[in-house]
Amino acid sequence: GQQLNQSPQSMFIQEGEDVSMNCTSSSIFNTWLWYKQDPGEGPVLLIALYKAGELTSNGRLTAQFGITRKDSFLNISASIPSDVGIYFCAGQGGSEKLVFGKGTKLTVNP
Amino acid sequence: DTAVSQTPKYLVTQMGNDKSIKCEQNLGHDTMYWYKQDSKKFLKIMFSYNNKELIINETVPNRFSPKSPDKAHLNLHINSLELGDSAVYFCASSHVPGTGGEAFFGQGTRLTVV
Numbered sequence: 001g002q003q004l005n006q007s008p009q010s011m012f013i014q015e016g017e018d019v020s021m022n023c024t025s026s027s028i029f030n031t032w033l034w035y036k037q038d039p040g041e042g043p044v045l046l047i048a049l050y051k052a053g054e055l056t057s058n059g060r061l062t063a064q065f066g067i068t069r070k071d072s073f074l075n076i077s078a079s080i081p082s083d084v085g086i087y088f089c090a091g092q093g094g095s096e097k098l099v100f101g102k103g104t105k106l107t108v109n110p
Numbered sequence: 111d112t113a114v115s116q117t118p119k120y121l122v123t124q125m126g127n128d129k130s131i132k133c134e135q136n137l138g139h140d141t142m143y144w145y146k147q148d149s150k151k152f153l154k155i156m157f158s159y160n161n162k163e164l165i166i167n168e169t170v171p172n173r174f175s176p177k178s179p180d181k182a183h184l185n186l187h188i189n190s191l192e193l194g195d196s197a198v199y200f201c202a203s204s205h206v207p208g209t210g211g212e213a214f215f216g217q218g219t220r221l222t223v224v
Contacts, residue, residue: 033212042114042200042215043153086151097166098213100153 006089006101013079014109021104022073023089031092032065032072037103038085046087047074079108113137116201116216123191124224131186131219133201141165142184143213144176145200153200159184191223 006023013019023032031050035043047058049065049072056063062075072091076083089101116133123129135142143166144156158166162178173189184201198220202213 037151040217042202042217045212045214048212088153097155097158097168103151105151 004101010105012107019076023101024071028069029091029093033090034074035088036085081108114216120220122222127191128189133184135203139203139205141204143202147198196223
């Protein structure tokens with residue numbers, strides 16, 4: 001089945017720094033989604049991407065759907081303490097189910 | 111108003127028991143899901159229902175049985191609970207039928223089997 005490789009697994013940064021994380025797939029996806037999960041909560045959708053090459057922003061977050069349709073990245077600019085959490089990429093190919101990456105745990109030091 | 115709500119939030123039970131988790135969504139979505147998140151935070155789909163009809167059934171033990179009385183509700187019943195069933199179970203819903211695009215998640219039910 002389809003698998004996603006998400007990296008890095010964890011990041012420790014200082015407040016104000018920019019963050020970048022990415023996902024790669026062994027197969028083509030038609031949709032890439034980025035979610036954030038706070039402790040004790042369910043994942044919350046941050047950005048949805050539907051077209052190869054698409055670059056979408058949501059406040060300080062920017063995500064891109066790779067041209068090859070096998071990768072996506074998420075950038076967070078000027079990080080703040082509330083950015084702490086686990087970020088998941090998720091991809092969907094054709095009529096197949098949504099597949100999640102293993103998450104990137106972000107820690108922001110004030 | 112909570113969009114996707116599931117109860118209970120915490121569930122501690124003994125091996126061999128039968129338990130249910132309830133889920134309701136008020137978003138008007140036709141598709142609902144159950145996901146399992148293990149201790150390493152890996153999220154994996156278990157079931158998907160579209161308008162009360164089962165459309166995805168992953169390789170899940172048949173001790174797990176979803177039930178959808180209407181399109182706003184998807185409950186999960188688990189028979190003969192085992193230690194390995196301990197995890198966080200998330201209900202979700204989406205307007206994109208079947209496959210999970212742009213899914214909205216509930217807060218999760220942390221199941222601990224002792």
